[in-house]
Amino acid sequence: MEHENKMKQPDRAILVGIVTQKETQQMLDRSMDELERLLSTAGGVCVARLTQNKEAPDTRTLIGSGKASELAYLCACNDVTLVVFDCELSPSQIRNLEDIVGDGVRVIDRSMLILDIFALHAVTGEGKLQVELAQLKYTAPRLMGHGSEMSRLGGGIGTRGPGESKLETDRRHLMRRVRALESQIEEMDKNRKTMRTSREKNGIMEVAIVGYTNAGKSTILNKLTDAGILAEDKLFATLDPTTRKYALPCGEEILLTDTVGFINKLPHHLVSAFKSTLEEACLADILMIITDASDPAFASHLEVTENLLKELGAEGKPTLYVFNKCDKGIAERMSIGRESKNDSTVYVSALTGQGMVQLVEKLEAMVMSGKKRVVYFIPNSEAGVLNTLYRISTVEDVEYGESGMTVSALADAKARGQLKKYAVDGEEEEKEDWEE
Ligand SMILES: Nc1nc2c(ncn2[C@@H]2O[C@H](COP(=O)(O)OP(=O)(O)OP(=O)(O)O)[C@@H](O)[C@H]2O)c(=O)[nH]1
Numbered sequence: 201m202e203h204e205n206k207m208k209q210p211d212r213a214i215l216v217g218i219v220t221q222k223e224t225q226q227m228l229d230r231s232m233d234e235l236e237r238l239l240s241t242a243g244g245v246c247v248a249r250l251t252q253n254k255e256a257p258d259t260r261t262l263i264g265s266g267k268a269s270e271l272a273y274l275c276a277c278n279d280v281t282l283v284v285f286d287c288e289l290s291p292s293q294i295r296n297l298e299d300i301v302g303d304g305v306r307v308i309d310r311s312m313l314i315l316d317i318f319a320l321h322a323v324t325g326e327g328k329l330q331v332e333l334a335q336l337k338y339t340a341p342r343l344m345g346h347g348s349e350m351s352r353l354g355g356g357i358g359t360r361g362p363g364e365s366k367l368e369t370d371r372r373h374l375m376r377r378v379r380a381l382e383s384q385i386e387e388m389d390k391n392r393k394t395m396r397t398s399r400e401k402n403g404i405m406e407v408a409i410v411g412y413t414n415a416g417k418s419t420i421l422n423k424l425t426d427a428g429i430l431a432e433d434k435l436f437a438t439l440d441p442t443t444r445k446y447a448l449p450c451g452e453e454i455l456l457t458d459t460v461g462f463i464n465k466l467p468h469h470l471v472s473a474f475k476s477t478l479e480e481a482c483l484a485d486i487l488m489i490i491t492d493a494s495d496p497a498f499a500s501h502l503e504v505t506e507n508l509l510k511e512l513g514a515e516g517k518p519t520l521y522v523f524n525k526c527d528k529g530i531a532e533r534m535s536i537g538r539e540s541k542n543d544s545t546v547y548v549s550a551l552t553g554q555g556m557v558q559l560v561e562k563l564e565a566m567v568m569s570g571k572k573r574v575v576y577f578i579p580n581s582e583a584g585v586l587n588t589l590y591r592i593s594t595v596e597d598v599e600y601g602e603s604g605m606t607v608s609a610l611a612d613a614k615a616r617g618q619l620k621k622y623a624v625d626g627e628e629e630e631k632e633d634w635e636e
């Protein structure tokens with residue numbers, strides 16, 4: 201009974217961070233602010249922060265032993281139930297720290313906290329499986345070998361598993377479960393690929409909305425398409441990609457996909473677990489990178505986003521840089537030479553609608569610049585090709601002649617490649633142009 205009551209109380213937490221050679225105090229402060237937001241998204245409250253300048257982290261406890269005693273004292277005086285480290289902890293560091301802070305206080309790291317939020321927010325079957333797999337690979341080894349192991353299950357932040365199945369920390373079951381999850385996810389991956397192939401045949405342009413968590417990605421998609429996606433002032437409100445059809449003012453239809461947000465120090469296991477979901481971004485024709493321009497840390501958010509895109513192999517696509525939340529003020533204008541042939545920048549507020557017309561205009565320009573007007577001649581003996589043309593390009597005009605049809609169509613690079621042999625003229629030169 202007492203245990204149940206305890207579960208309903210929000211976790212009272214102390215956040216711990218260290219300034220290392222690689223980080224400045226300001227970088228740590230921002231990271232700790234973000235950690236506090238992650239904590240409140242997970243339902244905890246911060247009662248204190250503890251930081252230390254430590255060039256060489258202690259192998260046993262990360263922070264020095266004096267600091268660790270201070271931490272234990274703070275925990276005891278403030279009814280603390282949780283300690284969250286901003287950087288990664290090894291399983292043995294967690295064990296040693298838990299011994300020092302004493303009974304009833306759990307020690308977790310940033311990645312475990314993020315995974316906990318993911319566990320709470322995963323909606324679809326695939327999302328849940330991906331989170332569980334990441335938890336088995338990252339969190340479970342960190343909870344193993346604790347005397348109080350079982351009591352940690354379902355006991356607050358850092359211990360929650362997705363869906364029905366509680367996080368399993370028994371070694372024997374662990375490997376079996378990991379294998380089962382991997383094969384289930386692989387199966388879902390196959391289905392996704394099949395769906396993709398049929399989508400590709402449509403020749404419809406795909407735009408992925410990506411960016412740092414809480415930048416306003418879902419709000420922008422909702423604004424454009426009435427998608428009705430949950431948009432909240434929480435980190436990682438969206439975990440499952442949502443795709444909506446959207447008609448540009450010129451009538452051309454495109455697909456817009458909302459994706460999971462990025463964050464600094466995203467656990468590697470999470471990146472690989474969500475790879476198939478994140479692949480949506482890699483497979484898109486155009487990227488829309490959303491950044492919260494009112495956030496003082498927005499430049500680093502953009503950097504994190506671009507680095508992750510690079511890691512996923514999605515760099516170098518035509519990109520529309522959308523600086524959002526301008527109603528709250530712009531921390532700093534960015535022109536960083538991003539206005540190139542393929543890229544574009546726009547300042548908007550998805551909340552007030554300011555700049556949204558320009559956003560659509562720029563998006564349309566990017567979509568249409570990928571398409572070119574081509575004249576095709578289709579001999580009567582191959583009349584079926586006209587159907588293909590209708591499917592993969594925008595047919596503007598068809599003239600019926602004696603030996604065949606002359607068709608004028610707007611086609612993207614993919615379609616142009618596919619139908620090259622029917623192109624009347626100019627297509628070769630144009631193609632070279634495009635490849636330059
Ligand atoms: N003031 C202001 N708030 C905004 C604007 N756009 C979005 N927001 C708010 O910012 C919060 C986050 O918006 P979301 O659309 O959920 O952000 P997201 O990028 O989808 O976030 P995740 O799914 O968590 O990665 C919500 O509370 C929105 O109402 C804007 O232009 N101005």
Ligand SMILES: [Mg+2]
Pocket residue numbers: 417418419430431437438458
């Ligand atoms: Mg979202």
